[in-house]
Amino acid sequence: MRIFSVMGSPNKNGNTSALLQRYLKGVEEKHNDIEITSIYLQEMDIKGCRGCNACKSNKVENCIIKDDMNNLYNKLKGSDVMVLATPIYFFSMTAQMKAFLDRLYALDFNSFTGKKIVLLMTYGDTDEISSGAINLINIVEYMSNFTGIDFVQRYGVSTGLYTVSENSKALDEVYQLGKQLY
Template sequence: MNILSVLASPRNQGNTAILLKEYLKGLEGLTSQVEIETIYLQAKNIQYCTGCNTCKKSSQNQCVLKDDMQDIYKSVEKADVLVLATPVYVFNMAAQLKTFLDRLYAVDYNTLLNKKIVLLTTYGDSSEANSGVKNIVQSITMLSQYLGMEFIQNLNVSTYKVQVSENEQSKKAAYTLGADILKY
């Protein structure tokens, strides 16, 4: 099983990064069965989709924007599971994740069929209902349905009172989700 984890936080040592690392630790015992690649979006040069539609007019589904997405497309196509990790910013996913997802428009959707999606979020509100998590979950649910993918796991962690690094319950939950990936 090929797993592509995507960190969409601009802070590669922040709460979302720590949550993702705990999830990936859960996979460590499965190393003979899984191959993991992690992409740190903040370190990549990814331009915004311009909506030119050239990728859909071409029989090869190629984006005209020549940036780091060209290599990322290959990783996405190779992956069986996409693990998306994002903080909640202004009631939605971080811009890095939105840009990444927008650029998936150029991919041949047949290569995405039956892939699995995992979503990990961190938010700074005391209430998940008021944090914007619902907006992200709804977006990923709709996207996965549209693309014929399966949204299989979701973990949302508040950092309002306790940072992820100090939140043993949340770290254990992330670890357990990772360890359970082969159930899907």
């Protein structure tokens, strides 16, 4: 199983990173045939989609914008599972994650069919509704239905009272979730 892991928090060692690492630990411990490609968006040059539609012209391979996204398209196409990890920013995902997702527009949507997606979120408010995490869950559901991706797992945790590193319940739950990825 080839995993494409995307870390969308600007904090390299923050809550979202801790959650993602524990999830991937669960995945690795349960499965033998795992290959993980991890990207950290904050350290990459990924520009916003220009909406030029050059990608739909058949004259351009993937996207006309020359930045770090170009190296990711083939890795993405070859992956079985995409794991998206992001803090909730203004009732949605971070700008880094949005730029990355918008740039997937360059791919043939059929190339997503049959792939799986996992969504991991951290937020300061108490639950999925008050934090706005529900909006992101809906976005990933719409995106999955539109592209034929299978939205197989999601996990969200509040960091309002405890950091993820201090939250042994969340760490254990997300680790178990990783083990359950099939």
